[in-house]
Amino acid sequence: MNLIQTLHIASAVLFIIDYVVKSMLLVFDKTTVLDKYKAYTKVISMIISTIFLVTGIYLVTQINMKTIGGWFHLKLTLTVIGLVLGIIGFKKKNKAMVLISTFLFIYIYFLSTTKSVMLKKANLDGIVTDTTAANYDELVHGKGIYINNCLRCHGEDGKAGINGASNLTASMCANKGLIGIIKHGRNLMPAYKDQLSETEINAVASYVKSLRSAE
Ligand code: HEC
Incomplete structure (x- = not known):
């Protein structure tokens, strides 16, 4: 595992933790706490998501899309869907959208670690x-x-x-x-x-x- 992969995984884990905290605050109507949390963590979460996206895009350019397994195509598609749902969901404070995107990100994390759509290595x-x-x-x-x-x-x-x-x-x-x-x-x-x-x-x-x- 090289440095870029390590950075990508570490930033992905931090991104998901931060995302789960924010989505739970929204889902349980703690909007004032959410706004405070967002204000406090603004810079750090911007750094984390930038590292996560830049390393992710770099890694995509390094692989052969033809030979990598179907799990990877699913991962890319779901990541885009999750990001779009998340951005719109938080903007409109739409709980369902935010919850779906949260589950997607957690699923994508396990999809990446198991490289299996059913999340297990048989x-x-x-x-x-x-x-x-x-x-x-x-x-x-x-x-x-x-x-x-x-x-x-x-x-x-x-x-x-x-x-x-x-x-x-x-x-x-x-x-x-x-x-x-x-x-x-x-x-x-x-x-x-x-x-x-x-x-x-x-x-x-x-x-x-x-x-x-x-x-
Ligand atoms: C999609 C089918 C497919 C899968 C899956 C596959 N192979 Fe192959 N493998 C081939 C084909 C076809 C060749 C012949 C390649 C060529 O044209 O020279 C080959 C050739 C090889 C050779 C070269 C043998 C020689 O002496 O020329 C090795 C070694 C090998 N495979 C190992 C593996 C291993 C280990 C795996 C699993 C990690 C694997 N293969 C998975 C289709 C596959």
Whole structure:
């Protein structure tokens, strides 16, 4: 995770907390408190939203919109809807609009952390993903990522070849080439550098190597 991503997530969390406080004050008719709160936090919340938007726009320019998952398109669309509803809602003091935008922002936050529309990573439940943990097993972690991301084309044993996918058990890619293909994709193979972390890519690469029969 680089500095821009860290800044984006930190500002997103602060933005949401600030937003929830403001929307609750509006919903419970505490408008004088809301006006005071707004006056006190004006500068800081302007700084937070600027950091949040600038880092967000920068990050969007860094990714490949064609290969990133559907969750990301949903996230962008909902963010725009949430911002528009929020701006109009606060201006008109419309509680329903403000409440909907608040729920949208909270949903978007979990959508971003899980990268799943249903807010859960199906098969990583119960798998140790912390590489520093004593019971961490890279192959078990890699297998979980493989089932979630790669199985639909490469199949359980790596041989399925759906959508023209390579037979992974016959692949002779050295480690560097393997990681390169997973990160950047090739032809119909999607790129995973925006969807999986460095650790996850290394783990799934190790798992792919373990599928090779004669090694
Ligand atoms: C949408 C289908 C699809 C998905 C999902 C997919 N792949 Fe692929 N994969 C392909 C295709 C197609 C190729 C052949 C690319 C080419 O034309 O060279 C390929 C090739 C590869 C290769 C190169 C093998 C070689 O020796 O040339 C590796 C390694 C690989 N995939 C790993 C993965 C991993 C790991 C994942 C999950 C993180 C994954 N793939 C997900 C379709 C897919």
